[in-house]
Amino acid sequence: MNRLLKNKECNSLLGGLSADYRFFAPVRRAGRGRLSDTDLITYDQISSVEEIVWDEKTLRSAKEIMFPITETLMRFDQKTISQPSVVDNRGIVIFCRSCDIHAVSRLDKIFLDNGTSPDPYYERLREKIHFVLMECADPFKSCFCVSMKTNIPEKFIAAVREVDGGLKVLSQRRTLVDKLSTIGSECEFELHYPKQNGTEVFPPQTLDMPSELYDHEMWDEYSGRCIACGRCNTSCPTCSCFSVHDVMYDKDSGQAGERRRVWAGCHIDGFTDMAGGMEFRKSSGARMRFKTFHKIYDYRKRFGENMCVGCGRCDDICPEYISFSNCINKVSEQPGTQGESL
Amino acid sequence: MIRDINRKKVTKNAWRLTSSRNKTCLRIRVPGGHLDARHLDLMKHIAQQFGNGTVHLTTRQGFEIPGIDFNAMAQINELISEYIKETEQKIGVQIPTPREGYPSAGTRNISACIGNRVCPFANYDTTSMALEIEKTVYPNDFHVKLALTGCPNDCIKAHMQDIGIIGQALPELESQACIGCEACVKNCRKKVTNALTVVDHKVERDNRRCIGCGECVLVCPTQAWSRNPVKYFRLVIMGRTGKKNPRLAAPFAEWLTQDEVIAILKNLYPYIDRHIDRSLVKEHVGYIADRTGYKELRNWLLKGIKLNPRARIAKTMQWSGYEYGYDTDRWDCSQTIAESTGE
Numbered sequence: 001m002n003r004l005l006k007n008k009e010c011n012s013l014l015g016g017l018s019a020d021y022r023f024f025a026p027v028r029r030a031g032r033g034r035l036s037d038t039d040l041i042t043y044d045q046i047s048s049v050e051e052i053v054w055d056e057k058t059l060r061s062a063k064e065i066m067f068p069i070t071e072t073l074m075r076f077d078q079k080t081i082s083q084p085s086v087v088d089n090r091g092i093v094i095f096c097r098s099c100d101i102h103a104v105s106r107l108d109k110i111f112l113d114n115g116t117s118p119d120p121y122y123e124r125l126r127e128k129i130h131f132v133l134m135e136c137a138d139p140f141k142s143c144f145c146v147s148m149k150t151n152i153p154e155k156f157i158a159a160v161r162e163v164d165g166g167l168k169v170l171s172q173r174r175t176l177v178d179k180l181s182t183i184g185s186e187c188e189f190e191l192h193y194p195k196q197n198g199t200e201v202f203p204p205q206t207l208d209m210p211s212e213l214y215d216h217e218m219w220d221e222y223s224g225r226c227i228a229c230g231r232c233n234t235s236c237p238t239c240s241c242f243s244v245h246d247v248m249y250d251k252d253s254g255q256a257g258e259r260r261r262v263w264a265g266c267h268i269d270g271f272t273d274m275a276g277g278m279e280f281r282k283s284s285g286a287r288m289r290f291k292t293f294h295k296i297y298d299y300r301k302r303f304g305e306n307m308c309v310g311c312g313r314c315d316d317i318c319p320e321y322i323s324f325s326n327c328i329n330k331v332s333e334q335p336g337t338q339g340e341s342l
Numbered sequence: 343m344i345r346d347i348n349r350k351k352v353t354k355n356a357w358r359l360t361s362s363r364n365k366t367c368l369r370i371r372v373p374g375g376h377l378d379a380r381h382l383d384l385m386k387h388i389a390q391q392f393g394n395g396t397v398h399l400t401t402r403q404g405f406e407i408p409g410i411d412f413n414a415m416a417q418i419n420e421l422i423s424e425y426i427k428e429t430e431q432k433i434g435v436q437i438p439t440p441r442e443g444y445p446s447a448g449t450r451n452i453s454a455c456i457g458n459r460v461c462p463f464a465n466y467d468t469t470s471m472a473l474e475i476e477k478t479v480y481p482n483d484f485h486v487k488l489a490l491t492g493c494p495n496d497c498i499k500a501h502m503q504d505i506g507i508i509g510q511a512l513p514e515l516e517s518q519a520c521i522g523c524e525a526c527v528k529n530c531r532k533k534v535t536n537a538l539t540v541v542d543h544k545v546e547r548d549n550r551r552c553i554g555c556g557e558c559v560l561v562c563p564t565q566a567w568s569r570n571p572v573k574y575f576r577l578v579i580m581g582r583t584g585k586k587n588p589r590l591a592a593p594f595a596e597w598l599t600q601d602e603v604i605a606i607l608k609n610l611y612p613y614i615d616r617h618i619d620r621s622l623v624k625e626h627v628g629y630i631a632d633r634t635g636y637k638e639l640r641n642w643l644l645k646g647i648k649l650n651p652r653a654r655i656a657k658t659m660q661w662s663g664y665e666y667g668y669d670t671d672r673w674d675c676s677q678t679i680a681e682s683t684g685e
Contacts, residue, residue, distance in 0.1 A: 031571030036458045036465045036492075036511065036556065040565055059565060069564060070518040230523055230563040245522070247542040262543060263521045263564070270523075 001177045004187035006166040010049040013183060022088065024065055025052040025095035052095055054162045057140050057316065061237030062096050063107060066125040069263050073121060077256035092128045095160070097136040098153035098193070099145045099311045103237030109303050110240045133159040137192035140312065144325050147201035148310030151194045159191050201325045202332045203296045203306055206339035218330055219285035225320050226267065226284035232291070232314035232324065233265025238307050241265060266291050292327055344412040354483060356444035357415055360408060367408040368418060369447060373429060374454040374472030375403035384425055392418060404451040419443030434477040448483035448624065452476050454490040455498040464492025465509035465556050466573045471600060478604050484614045485624040488607065494555045501590045502581045504627050505610065507603060510554030510574035510596065519566035520544045526558035526567060533557060575603050580628040580661060589663020597652040605647045613642035
């Protein structure tokens with residue numbers, strides 16, 4: 001069903017559903033950008049569709065909604081251990097683009113399918129989540145979703161297009177269709193996908209990366225350039241690494257505290273520190289190689305598709321102007337990377 | 343050849359005496375040091391038609407166009423009237439008769455670093471605020487030097503001004519977004535004041551040490567740090583060069599809002615008017631402050647201003663600097679004495 005809803009109608013729909021759902025979308029936090037007099041574009045809860053930012057990419061992805069930056073795993077004292085419950089039990093609806101929906105499917109693989117059992121903290125948030133696709137006919141300059149095959153969206157309950165003063169809404173969901181049929185008016189709405197990006201990337205195809213590439217001199221250049229700030233990790237919608245910290249509430253008695261997990265990243269110092277001072281990947285180049293191969297090779301070998309979804313956030317955010325998309329192409333230019341495709 | 347000019351009137355009109363008795367030099371203000379490039383045609387035209395073909399970029403970011411006949415002053419004042427309208431009247435400076443040139447020259451061009459229009463470190467738009475200040479203080483004729491800089495790096499050398507204005511950011515932490523990576527901690531330790539530490543894998547700030555440079559916001563990978571949208575300013579006062587007692591400006595106030603800064607600058611002029619030594623051609627405000635003492639200066643500057651709760655004002659003031667003069671202990675004079683006596 002295709003309906004044209006005025007903003008007011010959208011908002012009363014959101015309001016009517018708010019007892020059962022929370023809505024998240026790209027929003028503008030005025031003055032909160034990295035540089036003075038700039039805004040931070042990020043995912044946050046919305047109560048009206050006017051809050052949705054359409055024309056700028058978010059700095060962080062939607063992953064923090066199901067994989068919070070800081071998450072308490074358990075609380076403990078000398079006798080008991082308790083697992084904090086989810087404070088808000090409502091469903092979660094996320095307005096986002098195709099690449100970010102695909103990115104969540106990558107996280108699903110890591111958190112739900114990679115180990116012997118699903119990660120319960122991720123799972124209990126993930127089950128609540130539904131996606132509303134923000135149509136993205138005209139992608140941003142640094143995007144390369146077409147190359148990464150994430151331009152065609154999957155698994156969304158509705159799609160929306162921004163029009164003057166309202167939204168065009170498309171949905172096949174029975175429950176939503178029933179609701180939509182009573183508001184707004186009928187309209188034409190054929191969903192458009194990006195067919196081409198400003199950035200084109202050719203990911204490697206081989207089943208087995210040539211071993212020479214692990215020590216290739218191309219990584220040395222990154223050692224001289226990367227400052228290990230970790231922004232590529234934290235902005236990436238598919239980076240899923242975390243550290244676990246125990247924090248005591250009263251340091252003197254040491255009798256009660258909590259265990260948290262907090263985002264971590266392979267580019268950040270300390271990521272591979274071991275007891276005894278051993279560090280696996282000291283140089284930034286080695287970290288770049290690790291990340292690159294994980295995004296376009298190791299993950300694919302295990303799950304059959306590339307981990308990188310081509311959102312281009314890492315290219316946007318790197319303070320040293322290191323381009324990950326260009327790095328992928330550098331790898332693919334090496335002999336032996338274009339072997340038999342999976 | 344000109345024989346009879348009213349020197350006081352001429353210099354107040356932004357024309358200066360020069361090393362050549364028959365030539366003068368035009369001073370052009372560029373408030374905030376930022377200019378629409380089309381105005382450069384005017385500078386070029388005046389220099390080539392009336393001057394010696396050169397233009398000097400002053401340390402205060404204005405232009406001086408040398409080698410102009412005194413006779414041409416009226417004609418050139420007429421020529422620059424459009425420029426004065428564009429760069430002064432338009433921003434709200436009270437200049438009733440721009441065709442007569444600049445009405446005063448004592449309060450010098452308001453200089454500014456390039457600010458956040460270009461520089462990522464800057465905590466505000468220095469040019470825009472310079473324009474606000476220009477309309478507050480100009481065309482006062484008291485000799486006052488003001489400059490604005492975007493951050494404590496102080497590229498404009500606010501510390502060499504009568505009042506230097508330094509941008510401050512108030513960083514606020516979204517604690518759950520802090521990943522404890524210590525990027526801000528290491529950066530603050532190496533480059534700033536070591537105001538940050540990590541406690542239980544989250545960053546904490548010692549507010550007494552934080553100078554509001556905003557570096558933590560720049561380096562945070564998750565944007566857990568962000569600036570409070572209110573812009574704050576530190577004022578450093580009574581810095582100077584000169585023949586008597588050069589010194590750096592010292593901190594007078596911090597965490598002031600823009601309105602408070604403007605109000606303080608406004609208050610500076612009645613203070614000068616009350617205390618200036620009128621036997622001198624011009625007396626720098628810093629020397630007035632030396633005479634009246636800091637407390638008197640502070641009372642005048644803060645008169646009628648209700649400060650925001652975050653603002654801090656220096657209780658006492660101790661300027662650094664040194665005196666020229668008969669400090670013979672400082673120098674090893676044996677060599678020069680030997681030379682001058684011919685031994």
